[in-house]
Amino acid sequence: MTELAFHNSATRQREIFAPIDPQHVRLYVCGPTVYDLAHLGNARPVVVFDVLARLLRRRFPRVTYVRNITDVDDKINARSQESGEPIAAITARTTADFHADMAALNCLPPDEEPRATGNIDRMITLIERLIANGHAYAADGHVLFAVNSYADYGRLSGRSTEEMLAGARIEVAPYKRDPGDFVLWKPSGDDLPGWDSPWGRGRPGWHIECSAMAWRYLGTDFDIHGGGHDLLFPHHENELAQSVCAFPGSRFARTWMHNGMVLVNGEKMSKSLGNFLTLRDLLANGPWAGEAFRLLLLKTHYRSAIDYTLDRLHEARGELDDFYALLTRGLPEPEEDDPLVAEMAEWALEPVADDLNTPLAVARLRDLRTLENVATVGGSATAVLSRVGRNWQPASGQAAAALRQAAGVLGLLSADPRTWRQGGADDGAAIEAAIAARLAARAARNWAEADRIRAELTAQGIVLEDGPSGTTWRRA
Ligand SMILES: [Zn+2]
Known part of the structure; x- marks a missing residue:
């Protein structure tokens, strides 16, 4: 099998992937803050890292994929104060909606999905370690991370101090020693969620939540940390600073992977532009829309921006229709360990191993469809075989079986083909x-x-x- 290689945001280079423990690969991805329905942009990291997790599971004996739920956050508090709905009801409802939406995109659940509120004790322990190590200080009921105490601050995102100050919506506050210092813990009045701590009743800052949950489930050092490119600074920069300063000698994540943004009709989504789309809006197009959106996402490389349009969604649906049409033909089923089927599936998946080149993998699925058509109804496979570089002569059913196998790793073509053809996806x-x-x-x-x-x-x-x-x- 081809070796795995990923673009590491931390080194800005493509690197051969060598896990810390080849018996157990560990992956952390930042999950949703549960105060509102997921929008199209929220879906992209979930789909991208679902493909990564499927790929890793195929290659390694054990994979632990952790994606958190942020269920304590000022945005949630603000939503509750606006609407009058209790915080627990908002977070439970939004979490359930998120799960349903991601399932509609064929995303498998992560192995662990910790909630921030279930890990407050870990956060307090981390903050105590940071204070003891001279990287944080308590002031006025707050605890702040002292960015000047960590020489590598800014290295992950490649930013200078000035750029960081400009990019971080810095809150000037009298209790801060340096304007770039960020909050690890803040005080809560009686009307807000709070936990007892050595610094009084309060709640954690967002960044410390991920450091604590990654530590609990993956240890101080693990293989891959993923998330949207918009999280690189300050969120990931701060996670990294907290974790390596709490555990001197550790390096936190070895590989950082960031996905690009989703635009809608050529522009950044915004409520004022009227192009803000939730997944519920998208899924209302029909039971086919979830898988079609997944295919639309995978047809662009994960590090590039994607422009979503309804036309592109329908185009992706048309492609799925063609694939499913092939699979309803009642083709012969090859043996489960058929070597040519395995070879063809592996060929289609090769690009995924190369920094998740899913657009090329999707193109190869189309080539397998052509090979099946040639095997079943005749025609010429010369163009496909020249791309493959091997003289495959598959019998009827073999290329279709390889197509289904490879598509499974991309999370595609898993619906019942007949149900799909009847206009309903398998929900x-x-x-x-x-x-x-x-x-x-x-x-x-x-x-x-x-x-x-x-x-x-x-x-x-x-x-x-x-x-x-x-x-x-x-x-x-
Ligand atoms: Zn995070």
């Missing part, structure tokens, strides 16, 4: 995700949320049946 995964969210709400004794999810499913014609061995569902 079983989304329903399962909603059922899991309802069970979680019940376990947290959040009956209102559990009832809301049941009502939402009922409205979609899904009947839930709770039994002694769990919850099953059927269509009404």
